[in-house]
Amino acid sequence: MNSADLFFIFCDDQQFRRAKAIKNILIGRRTVSNLYWALEYNLLDYVDSLHGINFDDIDHTLHRLQQQKLLLLDDQMRVKLTTSGMMKRQQILSKLLPLKYLKIASQYDVSRFLQRFVFATQIVSEYSYSNRKYYPQSISFFEDQLIKKWFIQNKGQQLPELFHQLLTDFLNWVNRDDLATILVESLSGHHFSGKTEEQISNQQQVSPLVIQICWRQLYSCLLLEIFKKKVNEPLTALTTNLRRPIISNSSRQTYDLFIHHPEESTAIIASKRRIKITTVYEHLIEAAIFLPISQFPFQRLINPQIMDKLEFNQPALLGEWSYRDAVNKIPQLQFFEFRLYQILRRKQVNGKST
Amino acid sequence: MVNLLDELYKYFGFRQFRPGQEQVIQNLIARHHTLAVLPTGGGKTLLYQLYGAISHQRVVIVSPLISLMQDQVSRLQYLGSKHVVALTSTLDFKQRWAILTHLQDYQFIYVSPEMLSNPKVIAYFRQLSVGLFVIDEAHCISEWGPDFRPDYLRLGQIREQLNRPLTLMMTATATQQIQKDILSKLGFASQDVQKVVLPVDRPNIFLSAKMCENQKSKNQLLQSLVSKLNGAGIIYFSSKSQAEQTALTLNRQTGKRVMAYHGGMDSQPRFRIQQQFMNDEIDVICATSAFGMGIDKDNIRFVIHYHLPSSIQNYVQEIGRCGRDQQPSLAILLYEPNDHYLQTHLIENNFPEEGLLQYLYQHPDKLTGNDAFKVIKYYYDQHYSFEKIQKTFRLIQQHRLTELNEMLAYVEATGCRRASILSHFNEQISPTLNPKYCCDHHYDFWRSWETFNDQYLKKTPITNLKSRSNWRTILDRLFLLKN
Numbered sequence: 001m002n003s004a005d006l007f008f009i010f011c012d013d014q015q016f017r018r019a020k021a022i023k024n025i026l027i028g029r030r031t032v033s034n035l036y037w038a039l040e041y042n043l044l045d046y047v048d049s050l051h052g053i054n055f056d057d058i059d060h061t062l063h064r065l066q067q068q069k070l071l072l073l074d075d076q077m078r079v080k081l082t083t084s085g086m087m088k089r090q091q092i093l094s095k096l097l098p099l100k101y102l103k104i105a106s107q108y109d110v111s112r113f114l115q116r117f118v119f120a121t122q123i124v125s126e127y128s129y130s131n132r133k134y135y136p137q138s139i140s141f142f143e144d145q146l147i148k149k150w151f152i153q154n155k156g157q158q159l160p161e162l163f164h165q166l167l168t169d170f171l172n173w174v175n176r177d178d179l180a181t182i183l184v185e186s187l188s189g190h191h192f193s194g195k196t197e198e199q200i201s202n203q204q205q206v207s208p209l210v211i212q213i214c215w216r217q218l219y220s221c222l223l224l225e226i227f228k229k230k231v232n233e234p235l236t237a238l239t240t241n242l243r244r245p246i247i248s249n250s251s252r253q254t255y256d257l258f259i260h261h262p263e264e265s266t267a268i269i270a271s272k273r274r275i276k277i278t279t280v281y282e283h284l285i286e287a288a289i290f291l292p293i294s295q296f297p298f299q300r301l302i303n304p305q306i307m308d309k310l311e312f313n314q315p316a317l318l319g320e321w322s323y324r325d326a327v328n329k330i331p332q333l334q335f336f337e338f339r340l341y342q343i344l345r346r347k348q349v350n351g352k353s354t
Numbered sequence: 355m356v357n358l359l360d361e362l363y364k365y366f367g368f369r370q371f372r373p374g375q376e377q378v379i380q381n382l383i384a385r386h387h388t389l390a391v392l393p394t395g396g397g398k399t400l401l402y403q404l405y406g407a408i409s410h411q412r413v414v415i416v417s418p419l420i421s422l423m424q425d426q427v428s429r430l431q432y433l434g435s436k437h438v439v440a441l442t443s444t445l446d447f448k449q450r451w452a453i454l455t456h457l458q459d460y461q462f463i464y465v466s467p468e469m470l471s472n473p474k475v476i477a478y479f480r481q482l483s484v485g486l487f488v489i490d491e492a493h494c495i496s497e498w499g500p501d502f503r504p505d506y507l508r509l510g511q512i513r514e515q516l517n518r519p520l521t522l523m524m525t526a527t528a529t530q531q532i533q534k535d536i537l538s539k540l541g542f543a544s545q546d547v548q549k550v551v552l553p554v555d556r557p558n559i560f561l562s563a564k565m566c567e568n569q570k571s572k573n574q575l576l577q578s579l580v581s582k583l584n585g586a587g588i589i590y591f592s593s594k595s596q597a598e599q600t601a602l603t604l605n606r607q608t609g610k611r612v613m614a615y616h617g618g619m620d621s622q623p624r625f626r627i628q629q630q631f632m633n634d635e636i637d638v639i640c641a642t643s644a645f646g647m648g649i650d651k652d653n654i655r656f657v658i659h660y661h662l663p664s665s666i667q668n669y670v671q672e673i674g675r676c677g678r679d680q681q682p683s684l685a686i687l688l689y690e691p692n693d694h695y696l697q698t699h700l701i702e703n704n705f706p707e708e709g710l711l712q713y714l715y716q717h718p719d720k721l722t723g724n725d726a727f728k729v730i731k732y733y734y735d736q737h738y739s740f741e742k743i744q745k746t747f748r749l750i751q752q753h754r755l756t757e758l759n760e761m762l763a764y765v766e767a768t769g770c771r772r773a774s775i776l777s778h779f780n781e782q783i784s785p786t787l788n789p790k791y792c793c794d795h796h797y798d799f800w801r802s803w804e805t806f807n808d809q810y811l812k813k814t815p816i817t818n819l820k821s822r823s824n825w826r827t828i829l830d831r832l833f834l835l836k837n
Contacts, residue, residue: 135625135628141445167829192828
């Protein structure tokens with residue numbers, strides 16, 4: 001998928017941002033480097049929100065946008081929008097729901113929910129016409145089992161009325177015909193095939209990526225709407241096991257060991273967890289990035305003398321301070337300490353600005 | 355004695371069989387192993403589905419089309435069978451385990467040959483009673499065929515492990531050499547198997563081909579044809595990117611609703627495009643050969659080949675997707691001189707270079723787990739020496755090039771195209787065929803194709819997508835409310 005609109009949505013005219021990191025943050029490549037840039041760019045809430053989207057060659061796209069004078073691109077493939085780029089940004093954002101709704105897709109597996117809901121709609125739609133002869137959609141084995149089981153258990157519950165009401169209420173709340181059309185065209189059912197993102201994007205005169213983001217946002221809100229319902233309502237069964245951990249399970253285990261056993265060194269933790277010591281550092285950096293400052297013992301991991309030196313030497317643009325430059329000034333500095341210090345200061349700055 | 359017509363009506367609502375179907379099912383009921391060579395669209399799925407319905411036995415279907423197996427599951431469900439599952443390498447460990455431990459719950463089990471070659475998997479299958487063992491696309495067992503799959507060669511042994519169940523071998527086109535190959539590789543003596551081989555000829559499909567000067571003139575002709583030809587059509591390409599690009603262009607230029615479709619697409623858009631095509635909401639599909647496996651659309655009026663197919667066999671299979679309703683239909687092959695190089699290049703690329711082959715023979719561990727080296731691994735495991743495998747590859751490559759040249763000869767033919775195709779399968783033109791409705795040798799098609807179109811190709815009723823643009827109307831139509 002063409003990535004152009006990604007940079008309009010997630011860049012601005014204030015800061016040069018690493019294009020590749022932005023793409024990786026959104027599709028959920030959770031390396032500590034990508035997560036650090038997510039913190040630096042205030043995009044932590046969007047990590048993995050565009051999970052599963054395959055973007056084409058971003059270099060080619062960026063050079064084209066640069067030629068069109070929509071963005072500035074430096075030799076490290078960092079992006080800053082021009083005035084025209086900012087206008088384009090506004091145009092694209094006007095096609096979406098407020099961007100904050102995409103954050104829900106970082107906390108829940110919304111694309112899985114979308115597949116479930118679309119499949120359930122097909123079954124309920126055909127059922128409302130008493131039609132048993134149709135091509136069911138192909139989804140993964142367990143999802144297929146879940147939906148079929150759900151349908152057998154709930155088909156006596158006036159499901160067609162329930163779906164009709166839910167979607168009508170929801171789309172009335174959305175209160176925009178263009179977005180309502182984008183959502184209903186994602187469905188399929190009795191004598192209704194729906195449309196592909198490409199077809200809808202042609203119809204709505206926006207890129208396929210904008211359609212994908214609209215879908216993620218709309219289904220995120222729909223998911224929250226279903227969460228509000230009573231536990232025993234038929235629809236709530238469609239929302240099971242969608243929650244995503246903020247910190248990966250493996251990092252969480254390392255962090256828990258580290259916190260609950262202050263006497264143990266990182267080497268002992270590595271041996272207990274049967275992972276490399278560098279992996280322990282990566283797990284702790286991930287925890288430091290996601291957790292509030294109060295829940296992460298930075299001082300335990302950064303030697304006080306090193307901390308003083310870091311404070312003394314840090315440049316104004318801390319995010320752009322390279323480890324190589326830092327270690328030139330502080331020879332005994334480890335990368336792990338350097339990165340933790342950047343995280344701590346960034347969090348302190350973010351805390352002050354909010 | 356079972357009345358098959360009654361059973362057909364009872365389970366599927368059809369009043370009559372398609373040619374060959376009844377004979378195959380009778381053979382199976384009489385417990386005769388059967389080789390069925392039925393043309394594309396001849397209703398091969400129904401053979402084992404009806405047998406399963408009548409006999410209430412379990413049916414295991416080996417199919418090589420992994421990416422489309424889920425479509426086959428949907429198709430069987432569409433036709434009324436509910437206990438259907440597909441077991442392929444695309445499933446993750448948990449899914450695979452869940453299916454394997456509940457295999458007894460399914461009546462129809464699709465499985466890829468690779469999966470069946472796994473001893474742990476076969477152990478699960480051995481615990482089942484298999485009423486019918488179906489080998490779909492059975493020509494894949496032949497090393498001489500373009501779709502050779504080494505894992506198919508193990509099927510004879512696997513059949514033994516499953517206690518030699520009743521077996522149905524199915525393919526759409528197979529020369530006599532390939533038919534023989536199928537039986538011998540599966541360990542059958544010729545007299546052990548009943549053959550139902552239907553004629554390849556489809557008299558309702560008019561055959562034509564055009565030599566274009568270059569790609570530009572080919573594109574212009576394509577645009578003109580797509581703009582004017584009546585009814586639904588498929589255009590076949592050798593590459594996904596060309597299919598996508600041409601679909602975009604034709605959509606803009608022809609006023610027709612054209613979409614690309616290929617095996618590399620995600621399941622949801624593929625599903626939507628299939629459904630839209632079935633519901634006549636799309637006029638033309640730009641496809642690679644993956645298209646059509648899960649589709650049962652009767653009223654396709656034309657098939658155009660934008661690229662040269664690799665063999666007459668493949669060509670016959672692909673044009674067979676039009677005119678399943680027995681109404682007049684049209685096959686057009688467009689050719690420009692570079693097409694020959696493209697296909698030759700594809701064939702050459704299909705075979706490893708000597709250096710790579712030598713490296714792999716020196717480092718056989720690299721052969722494992724890489725799909726691209728499956729065929730090499732097969733020969734390596736068969737203890738072929740480096741010289742012997744090289745010689746074998748050269749022979750197969752030569753065979754493919756010969757097939758390509760036969761295809762080219764078809765394009766360049768100055769005589770009857772139908773006779774040219776049928777001679778390949780040792781068949782002759784039916785004496786009852788109307789010579790004016792045969793091919794562009796007997797009828798000056800290229801001077802009057804528009805007249806041909808008006809005279810023979812039926813229009814499909816227009817379904818207007820715009821009429822449903824109001825989201826409230828769509829919701830009302832999606833859910834039929836009782837009150």
